[in-house]
Amino acid sequence: MLYDQIAMNKRRTGYVMFGFGVLVLAIGAALGDLFWANWESGILLAAVVTGVYMLIMISQSTNVIMSMNHAREITDENQAPELWHLVEDMAMVGQVPMPRVFIIEDASPNAFATGNNPEHAAVAVTTGILERLNREEMEGVIGHEISHVRNYDIRLQTIALALSAAIGLLVNFASNWLWWGGARRRDDRDSGGNAIGLVISIVLIILAPLAASIAQMALSRNREYLADASSVELTRNPQGLISALQKIDDSAPMKAADANSAALYISDPFKGKKNFADLFATHPPMADRIERLEKM
Amino acid sequence: MVAIILIIVLVILVAWYIGAYNGLIRTRTHVQESWSQIDVQLKRRNDLIPNLVSTTKGYANYEQSTLKKVIALRNQLTEVPADDHQQTMEVSNQLSTTLRSLFALSENYPDLKANTQFSKLMEELTNTENKIAYSRQLYNSSVANLTMKIQSFPSNIVAKVHHFQESDYLQVPEEEKTAPKVNFDDFGQDK
Numbered sequence: 175m176l177y178d179q180i181a182m183n184k185r186r187t188g189y190v191m192f193g194f195g196v197l198v199l200a201i202g203a204a205l206g207d208l209f210w211a212n213w214e215s216g217i218l219l220a221a222v223v224t225g226v227y228m229l230i231m232i233s234q235s236t237n238v239i240m241s242m243n244h245a246r247e248i249t250d251e252n253q254a255p256e257l258w259h260l261v262e263d264m265a266m267v268g269q270v271p272m273p274r275v276f277i278i279e280d281a282s283p284n285a286f287a288t289g290n291n292p293e294h295a296a297v298a299v300t301t302g303i304l305e306r307l308n309r310e311e312m313e314g315v316i317g318h319e320i321s322h323v324r325n326y327d328i329r330l331q332t333i334a335l336a337l338s339a340a341i342g343l344l345v346n347f348a349s350n351w352l353w354w355g356g357a358r359r360r361d362d363r364d365s366g367g368n369a370i371g372l373v374i375s376i377v378l379i380i381l382a383p384l385a386a387s388i389a390q391m392a393l394s395r396n397r398e399y400l401a402d403a404s405s406v407e408l409t410r411n412p413q414g415l416i417s418a419l420q421k422i423d424d425s426a427p428m429k430a431a432d433a434n435s436a437a438l439y440i441s442d443p444f445k446g447k448k449n450f451a452d453l454f455a456t457h458p459p460m461a462d463r464i465e466r467l468e469k470m
Numbered sequence: 471m472v473a474i475i476l477i478i479v480l481v482i483l484v485a486w487y488i489g490a491y492n493g494l495i496r497t498r499t500h501v502q503e504s505w506s507q508i509d510v511q512l513k514r515r516n517d518l519i520p521n522l523v524s525t526t527k528g529y530a531n532y533e534q535s536t537l538k539k540v541i542a543l544r545n546q547l548t549e550v551p552a553d554d555h556q557q558t559m560e561v562s563n564q565l566s567t568t569l570r571s572l573f574a575l576s577e578n579y580p581d582l583k584a585n586t587q588f589s590k591l592m593e594e595l596t597n598t599e600n601k602i603a604y605s606r607q608l609y610n611s612s613v614a615n616l617t618m619k620i621q622s623f624p625s626n627i628v629a630k631v632h633h634f635q636e637s638d639y640l641q642v643p644e645e646e647k648t649a650p651k652v653n654f655d656d657f658g659q660d661k
Contacts, residue, residue: 255593255594255597262601263597266601309596
């Protein structure tokens with residue numbers, strides 16, 4: 175069951191990267207054709223740019239995601255002894271290397287894990303969760319995060335996040351350009367500008383649902399249920415995680431969270447009040463998760 | 471032709487035998503490694519207990535009898551022969567229980583609880599206690615792996631020839647026995 179999940183996660187990571195690559199090459203071909211009437215050079219340029227971007231992303235994803243979420247790294251156990259020791263415990267019993275540990279200054283209780291593989295993983299928690307949860311509850315939460323690390327959920331989610339963020343950036347850039355650049359061109363009565371605008375708007379139409387489906391692949395509700403169950407398998411204490419989830423549920427939304435990273439968190443950081451969470455339910459309902467834990 | 475088939479069969483058998491033997495060695499090493507993890511934590515706790523005594527010295531009436539019991543158990547633990555895992559864990563479990571009651575009693579001493587030295591020590595001791603419990607969990611699962619390999623066919627043949635011995639499970643203290651059995655049946659595979 176767990177091994178199936180790991181294999182599926184690795185496979186899906188491949189699909190996501192492949193899909194993204196094809197998409198970027200197609201855009202490259204379209205732009206090359208448009209600007210230089212030469213689609214081959216467009217593809218070549220896109221391939222080089224994407225290759226470099228993917229390399230940077232794979233080596234830097236943890237740092238990028240942590241800075242998007244305003245997290246600071248804890249490098250010494252004396253900075254947060256209890257948190258450090260809990261991560262150590264869960265990494266030991268989950269048989270993964272000790273991940274990097276980060277703290278986010280936010281009063282809302284939440285946590286997430288990220289990284290490319292168990293050897294290069296990171297766990298982040300908010301100051302709110304440290305204040306509100308007791309040791310047993312924190313153990314359940316960290317167990318949940320370590321399970322994401324162990325199941326390779328982090329690789330798929332991190333890469334999907336980075337890719338959909340890149341597409342989002344592209345869409346934003348293009349729509350701004352279309353709005354301002356396109357408008358100016360209309361004043362100049364430049365028909366070439368309108369043609370480019372038309373192509374970009376078509377690309378936008380294609381891109382938006384694609385970005386959504388890539389994100390969707392990473393947002394499996396099953397993944398959260400499975401991480402909850404694996405956490406209990408590590409801690410042997412369902413009650414800790416149950417009351418942790420209750421406390422997390424019964425709190426205000428986060429301020430520091432990054433919208434693209436919402437799916438990484440143990441509980442939806444926006445509490446369903448922001449746009450991203452409206453489009454896709456990133457997390458299964460808390461009551462449902464608690465009910466499954468209570469049955470154990 | 472027959473000779474070639476015989477050689478192929480022989481090569482396969484030898485390869486399997488080597489594989490099974492190495493598998494047994496690896497599993498046995500896991501058991502030994504996970505024991506040494508427990509041992510490290512036990513030693514760490516033994517080193518922390520004198521600190522507990524010196525930190526609480528200023529609080530003259532702090533649970534003298536319980537503290538004495540902790541020290542006695544600590545000293546007893548150092549005298550248990552190193553290879554007697556069962557007895558070591560038995561004493562260790564008693565020490566854990568006594569320490570836990572000491573922690574609970576510290577609630578009655580607000581002065582002591584306010585002492586940063588003491589709270590730091592508490593965190594260290596709690597951490598060590600948890601690590602002992604988790605490394606015991608790992609030890610028992612590695613023992614289960616070894617037992618399975620020694621008993622199941624066909625690796626049991628190799629185990630018998632090379633006199634591999636089963637290790638004993640470590641007892642889990644009474645209060646931790648109520649651990650739930652995790653059921654993954656509810657968690658269906660994604661499409």
